[in-house]
Each structure stands twice: as C-alpha cells, then as structure tokens.
C-alpha cells in the first residue's frame with residue numbers, strides 16, 4: 329500500500345502569513361494533532377540556521393501549527409542539538425542566542441527554545457539500534473524524554489549526503505555530539521598541533537584515557553579512543569579536529585539507522601513536514617545567504633520520513649528538470665532512502681495528495 333504524502337504548493341512570494349496558513353493546512357491534513365495528549369512534551373525539531381543563514385525555516389511560518397499544538401499541550405518546545413563543528417550552534421548559550429536572532433523568540437513563536445543535548449552537548453541517552461553498522465544510538469536526551477515530535481525540515485543539498493531532509497534531520501539532527509561523531513567518522517579526532525595550547529583540559533574529560541600530553545601538545549591514541557566527542561566539546565581553542573573521512577554511503581546508512589532509533593521511540597506520535605522553499609546547494613549549517621537552486625515548490629507532510637523525503641526529492645527534480653541534488657554534489661542521495669526502507673523506517677512508494685487553501 330502506498331504511503332500518503334500531502335503537498336500544498338507555496339512560494340516565498342506568498343509572504344509569511346500565507347505560508348503559515350499553508351503550513352497549518354498541511355499539518356491538519358495529517359490528522360496528527362489529535363494524537364497529542366495534555367501532559368505530552370512536544371518537541372518541534374528544527375534547524376535554527378547557522379549565523380546569517382537565510383534558507384532556514386522562518387519562525388513566522390510556524391505560528392499556525394504552534395497554535396494548534398498549544399491547544400492540545402502547553403508543554404511544546406522548539407529544539408535542536410548542538411553541532412560537532414565549532415560555530416554559533418556548538419553550545420546551548422550561543423545556540424539559543426542565535427535562534428533568538430533568527431526570530432525564534434517567545435513573542436513570535438510562543439514556545440521556549442531548548443537545546444536538546446544540554447549546555448555543551450553531553451546530555452544524551454543511548455539506545456539500542458537495529459539494522460547494521462550502529463549497535464546503539466546516542467540521542468540528545470530532551471528528544472527521548474519527549475512523547476511527541478513534529479519534525480520540521482528545510483530540504484537542501486548536502487556536501488556529504490547529497491540531500492539533507494527529514495531522515496537527516498531525524499538521524500543526525502537528533503543525535504548528541506557523540507552520536508554525530510559516531511555517524512561522521514570511523515576514525516577518531518586529531519589534535520591540530522598549531523592550535524593546541526597544551527592546557528590539558530581534554531585529558532580530564534576523556535572517558536577512555538585516550539589523550540596524552542607531550543611537551544608541546546595533546547595527542548589522541550586511536551586504539552583507545554571511543555569516538556565520544558568529549559574532547560571536541562571541551563577544547564576552547566578549536567584544536568581538536570574531525571577527519572571527515574567517512575564515505576557518503578556509510579554515513580547515510582548510519583544516519584538512517586539513527587533515524588530509525590528516534591522514530592521508534594515516538595511510535596505513532598511523530599510526523600514530518602518538509603519545506604521545499606529556497607532549496608539550496610548546501611545545508612543550513614552554512615553561514616550566509618545561498619540562493620535557491622530551483623523554483624520554490626511548497627510544503628509536504630507525511631507520517632513516514634522516507635516517503636516525505638522521496639516525494640520532496642522527486643518534486644525538486646521535477647521542478648528543476650534534472651537531478652538538482654546530483655548537480656550540486658555528485659553523491660548518490662538514494663542510499664539513505666534505500667537503507668531506511670530496508671530497515672523499516674518507511675517506504676519510498678508514496679501517493680502524492682495535493683491540497684490547497686480554502
């Protein structure tokens with residue numbers, strides 16, 4: 329049986345009020361709000377956009393959905409996890425300030441902003457993961473302490489996965505820093521000699537005693553390192569670097585496995601809304617403005633992350649008249665979908681149901 333994916337056509341030219349009405353209409357098409365109970369913590373998973381990024385989902389677009397959610401539970405919140413890389417979203421204080429700068433303030437969204445893996449990305453819950461490479465997933469604790477998730481995703485291209493959409497938002501976006509590290513690299517971090525001040529702080533935090541000091545710098549022992557990411561978090565000088573050497577296939581497969589862990593936690597109480605507006609070559613982790621690579625398409629929604637992503641990709645490529653994602657980076661973006669489907673995360677076989685306002 330085909331999976332329902334709902335589409336409402338939209339463009340940034342509609343303006344924020346009309347986009348908010350369309351987002352609400354597509355949310356209501358799912359009949360999801362009735363699944364929220366009064367005492368539920370409701371996580372609206374979102375990416376607030378790196379500093380000066382312009383492609384991220386705008387707070388005004390969410391006002392209608394949030395109004396509906398608040399009628400069921402006033403324990404709703406907007407949330408993301410801290411990043412692996414050093415930037416404006418690597419700790420909760422900077423991250424929340426940036427979310428405010430991008431308009432995610434209570435007077436607009438009526439919700440608190442929570443960074444789901446705590447002040448510096450160490451608050452995680454480890455859960456068993458089915459399906460292949462990953463034996464357990466290290467997920468940001470606030471997500472797994474919630475009963476409901478509304479996964480709000482800006483569809484983009486991505487330098488390592490070809491496409492960044494709902495599966496990525498779920499698998500990578502809900503992972504704690506350690507979980508991100510786990511997905512991103514089978515080789516462990518390195519200390520860059522020229523940036524290391526030899527302060528020794530990372531030694532205190534390393535749970536595996538994998539770091540030692542020489543006369544001039546800290547050094548990580550690959551044999552002992554468990555890839556937890558603690559040293560990345562605590563080094564204030566940015567001296568600990570990732571080796572971004574995980575190939576796209578393994579990265580996408582691990583990401584789908586993490587996504588399954590998160591989806592399984594929520595069961596029937598998770599839904600997916602993809603915004604296909606200002607689809608950019610790179611994801612919203614990129615600072616600054618990026619132009620859309622195809623005309624705006626609209627907003628799609630489903631209870632199935634694989635179906636909503638497949639439909640989003642098809643709609644973008646139809647609008648482009650080509651494989652717009654492969655044109656950005658020559659990566660096989662289908663790996664995350666195929667592996668997700670094989671794991672039972674969802675189905676690529678969907679039926680597109682177009683709705684409109686009125």
Ligand code: SF4
Pocket residue numbers: 519523524525526527528529530531545546562563564565566567568
């Ligand atoms: S915390 Fe950073 S600067 Fe200090 S020793 Fe470790 S890697 Fe070097």
Ligand code: SF4
Pocket residue numbers: 516517533534535536537538539548549552553554555556557558559560
């Ligand atoms: S990633 Fe974790 S285990 Fe590996 S060196 Fe850093 S703190 Fe130690």
